[in-house]
Amino acid sequence: MLMRMTGGEKAFQIVLVVFITTLCAAMVYPFVHMLSISLSTPAEALRSGFHLYPKEASLEAYKKVFSSEGVWIGYGNTIFRTVIGTCLSVAVMMLGAYPLSKKYLPHRTFYTMFIVVTMFFSGGLIPTYLLIKGIGLLDSRWVLIIPGLISTFSMLIMRNFFMSIPSELEDSAKIDGAHDMRVLFSIVMPLSKPILATVALWTAVNHWNAWFDALIYIQDSTKMVLQIYLRRLIVDNMNQDLQRLMDQSMMGVQAVIPETVKAAVLMVATIPILAVYPFLQKYFVKGIMIGSLKG
Numbered sequence: 033m034l035m036r037m038t039g040g041e042k043a044f045q046i047v048l049v050v051f052i053t054t055l056c057a058a059m060v061y062p063f064v065h066m067l068s069i070s071l072s073t074p075a076e077a078l079r080s081g082f083h084l085y086p087k088e089a090s091l092e093a094y095k096k097v098f099s100s101e102g103v104w105i106g107y108g109n110t111i112f113r114t115v116i117g118t119c120l121s122v123a124v125m126m127l128g129a130y131p132l133s134k135k136y137l138p139h140r141t142f143y144t145m146f147i148v149v150t151m152f153f154s155g156g157l158i159p160t161y162l163l164i165k166g167i168g169l170l171d172s173r174w175v176l177i178i179p180g181l182i183s184t185f186s187m188l189i190m191r192n193f194f195m196s197i198p199s200e201l202e203d204s205a206k207i208d209g210a211h212d213m214r215v216l217f218s219i220v221m222p223l224s225k226p227i228l229a230t231v232a233l234w235t236a237v238n239h240w241n242a243w244f245d246a247l248i249y250i251q252d253s254t255k256m257v258l259q260i261y262l263r264r265l266i267v268d269n270m271n272q273d274l275q276r277l278m279d280q281s282m283m284g285v286q287a288v289i290p291e292t293v294k295a296a297v298l299m300v301a302t303i304p305i306l307a308v309y310p311f312l313q314k315y316f317v318k319g320i321m322i323g324s325l326k327g
Contacts, residue, residue: 070295093296106258133194
């Protein structure tokens, strides 16, 4: 292919490959750097320069992190939020997107525009807080799930995907006596794995990384998500948390330092959600392309 190109096209391809490679390296290096720091001894972590791999490896930082009760509390609450929130969000958005994809739905355009408006306007932080408090969700785990149950953008992408499914498939099922819910769960859902997986991935990543709503609405430390713990440890630099994580060894030698502990916490918070991508990768591109182009 490259031999058939003109000189200008070859030069463009070379420049493009170099640019993309440099861009990918710039994105990957911070992750590799933090991983190397988290696996390094204090002396190696304090060494200036690039850290592509730990020259002096140590797992002490991870031992200290996993010995902290706060990490496990944060993990439990974050996993609960991510799993339950993703499942409920995908289910609710699917039930909303499916009728909006049908041309015979009365006033479909009005309902769609009414939903689209919510992408551009909101009540604001203070009215939202008062609403959350008024309905009794304050300081509850459900306050992290219910207010953000529907993403307008994701639901519209899902609606467009449903519109790309041939209506003849649904009509044949209805001729055989299937009702709308049977058609949705028996025909539409199996054909919609790409968009369902894509929306589920978006929602899961959003829940896993979210921290601002927990900071505002949650006061109970036993309901604190992992990202809040990470924020307090790194951004606020709470000396009490660091001191608890960096206790001295029996010989009086410091086994870990703040840099290695912070890097280890970052890895602990990042790697689990990264592990989800390989399982959904094959659906991701197809789901986005079809859902964004149709309708």
